[in-house]
Amino acid sequence: MTESSPSNAPESPEPTLPSRGGGRRRVLWITAAAVVVVAAVVVGLVLSLGGGSDGSKTIRVGVVDASQPYWKTYADLAKKRLGVTVKFVNFNDYSQPNPALKEKQLDLNEFQHIQYLANYNVTAHDDLQPIGATAVYPLPLYSLKYDNPAALPAGAKVAIPNDAINEARGLLVLQAAGQLTLKDGGTAFSTTADILTHRVDVTTLDASQTAGALQNGSVAAAIVNNNYATSAKLPTSRAIFQDDPGSSSAAPYVNIFVARKADVGDQTYLKLAALYHDPAVEKGVQQANGGTAVFRTTSAADLQAELATVQKQAEAAKK
DSSP states (O other): OOOOOSTTSOSOSSOOOOBOOSSTTOOOOOGGGGTSOHHHHOOSOEEESSOOTTSOEEEEEEESOTTSHHHHHHHHHIIIIIOEEEEEEEOSOTTSHHHHHHTTSOSEEEEEEHHHHHHHHHHHTOOOEEEEEOEEOOOEEEOSSOSSGGGSOTTOEEEEEOBTTHHHHHHHHHHHTTSEEEGGGOOTTOOGGGEEEESSEEEEEOGGGHHHHHHTTSSSEEEOOHHHHHHTTOOGGGEEEEOOTTSGGGGGGOEEEEEOGGGTTOHHHHHHHHHTTSHHHHHHHHHHTTTOOEEOOOOHHHHHHHHHHHHHHHHHHHO
């Protein structure tokens, strides 16, 4: 997700996990997040954007960017069209909204993509499910010197993020750009150990450092998450490649509304997920994200099937 967020929360809707430790297939997760007392982990305020004193049904939605104006638009529409009062519970830490949903401190959350949820479910032994798609945010490859991937010299250094979420996606982007090939075509949990052939040399850095490495000339190109690109003032014109949001390799990175498994058929929840695609809400999302969102209306059933596939990949990655 490249949605902006308040306080110290990451702006990007593509959540970033800590860098990998040793081990070829180690998938990192802050497992303690699943056992905390959820009432104590809500860092932000519970924001009521529609009242609820009139007896209307209240739905608690966990987000990491509750201050964004489009959520006010969304809540107003929910009240007007569905008779629902939406209360946003704001978090400053990506590790918290899923455990909060599991513990019924929330009814829904909206902050993550399918790959992130799959990693959480496998690691925390949970079964949260997607019920509606929001958008995909393409992951760009930047270069300040070269205008397209083919122009990169053989053996040029290219930086990608080293966290468990974005390393695999960065590798998939480079594969799509013709710069390397991955074992079995790659998955949402590939690592640099899965590189079979390469015409550029891949170096892994903390996601916050890839833009700096590009700017100081230590790499010829870099995968830079949108929030860090914005902070570094990288011009969008220097994005020489990005993943195709309609491709199968981008499917794990569709951002989603998530519910507990028992609630996947709840009609109010499904309508709330669909409401995200009201033109007024989508307009606000694009304004908040510099027009980078590519909206998706994938069905709940298809999202759940994709989650099942990615969870199998996550399980294999842990072995």
